[in-house]
Amino acid sequence: MTNSSELKTWLNDFQLAHPLVIAGPCSAETEEQVLKIAHELKDSDVSILRAGIWKPRTRPGGFEGVGEIGLKWLKRAKDETGLLIATEVATANHVKLALEYEVDVLWIGARTTANPFAVQEIADALQNTDKIVLVKNPVNPDLSLWLGGIERLYNAGIKKLGVIHRGFSSYEKTKYRNIPEWQIPIDLRNRFPDLPLICDPSHITGNRNMIQEVSQQALNLNYDGLIIETHIDPDNAWSDAAQQVTPVTLKQICKDLVVRKKNDESDDYNTELENLRLKIDDLDDKIIEILSQRMHFVDEIGTLKKQHNVSVLQNERWQAIENRVKSICIEKGLTEDFTEQLFKLVHQESISHQNKIINKS
Numbered sequence: 001m002t003n004s005s006e007l008k009t010w011l012n013d014f015q016l017a018h019p020l021v022i023a024g025p026c027s028a029e030t031e032e033q034v035l036k037i038a039h040e041l042k043d044s045d046v047s048i049l050r051a052g053i054w055k056p057r058t059r060p061g062g063f064e065g066v067g068e069i070g071l072k073w074l075k076r077a078k079d080e081t082g083l084l085i086a087t088e089v090a091t092a093n094h095v096k097l098a099l100e101y102e103v104d105v106l107w108i109g110a111r112t113t114a115n116p117f118a119v120q121e122i123a124d125a126l127q128n129t130d131k132i133v134l135v136k137n138p139v140n141p142d143l144s145l146w147l148g149g150i151e152r153l154y155n156a157g158i159k160k161l162g163v164i165h166r167g168f169s170s171y172e173k174t175k176y177r178n179i180p181e182w183q184i185p186i187d188l189r190n191r192f193p194d195l196p197l198i199c200d201p202s203h204i205t206g207n208r209n210m211i212q213e214v215s216q217q218a219l220n221l222n223y224d225g226l227i228i229e230t231h232i233d234p235d236n237a238w239s240d241a242a243q244q245v246t247p248v249t250l251k252q253i254c255k256d257l258v259v260r261k262k263n264d265e266s267d268d269y270n271t272e273l274e275n276l277r278l279k280i281d282d283l284d285d286k287i288i289e290i291l292s293q294r295m296h297f298v299d300e301i302g303t304l305k306k307q308h309n310v311s312v313l314q315n316e317r318w319q320a321i322e323n324r325v326k327s328i329c330i331e332k333g334l335t336e337d338f339t340e341q342l343f344k345l346v347h348q349e350s351i352s353h354q355n356k357i358i359n360k361s
């Protein structure tokens with residue numbers, strides 16, 4: 001699969017003056033609930049109504065979706081409002097039923113993307129259909145696995161493709177339900193600049209109060225669209241209550257979002273930008289020079305350790321370094337998280353250098 005402007009055709013066909021918005025409940029619960037939300041979203045920025053019909057729950061015993069009957073409700077919502085309809089599919093049978101009920105957009109969930117057998121089964125069931133298929137990132141931060149899922153669909157003749165960034169699982173407790181790891185979708189975008197990229201702030205945050213902030217972050221990175229879980233009565237939703245918003249809130253979010261241009265052609269902007277970028281290039285050169293000098297001394301310590309038969313890892317020293325640099329970085333306006341990650345990388349590189357020196361015969 002190679003990048004091509006044709007990857008974007010399905011999105012351009014919507015002819016929107018704003019990012020694509022997909023909204024609707026986490027799960028279809030009752031016919032009344034589906035129809036009510038569809039009518040509330042009809043005259044808004046929303047183009048596609050979403051609802052989960054089959055819900056993959058982490059542990060058994062939870063609400064696992066209403067099943068096929070929900071597709072009937074979605075189809076009715078589509079007929080009554082003209083909204084396109086979208087649901088998650090995880091098996092060939094889900095695909096078969098979704099096609100029967102004229103679902104327009106099918107998405108592959110994060111747990112399914114992580115399983116190439118399941119993605120292949122879905123791709124085979126969708127072979128050569130003209131459905132829009134969106135692939136959520138796998139639960140683990142693995143860009144190749146994500147790309148692999150997209151390629152399986154592409155190879156099955158599905159040309160209306162897009163990706164949904166819903167964040168990545170982590171054992172660490174953070175303010176996010178799924179940590180965004182923005183660099184991964186950015187890397188994907190660098191490989192396929194024309195592949196529509198949609199952000200799912202509901203699953204990234206797990207918290208309705210953070211949806212606006214994360215949606216804006218996505219738009220600042222030129223995402224093409226948003227998928228936002230929206231429920232007529234979020235607090236009493238049968239699944240993922242904390243992350244769903246009301247239609248009124250959704251409309252306010254859409255109104256408050258600032259859509260930024262990709263570029264500005266004006267001379268004053270470009271001159272100033274060029275100026276600042278030159279300064280950045282200069283500083284990047286210096287960062288590299290300093291890191292290389294640091295590594296030179298690390299190598300000398302490595303040789304010393306080899307002569308005295310001392311182990312590479314010196315945890316106490318490393319912790320002292322981390323504590324010292326963290327307080328300096330905070331003073332300099334850098335975040336603790338950034339500093340931690342940066343110096344972790346530096347430490348890994350030091351260890352790898354010294355390992356090579358120590359192992360050399």
Ligand SMILES: O=C(O)C(=O)C[C@]1(C(=O)O)C=C[C@@H](O)C=C1
Pocket residue numbers: 298301302312313314315317318321346347350351354
């Ligand atoms: O101080 C040392 O012992 C080093 O080898 C240097 C260094 C570093 O990069 O600063 C590298 C590895 C150790 O775990 C601790 C610190």
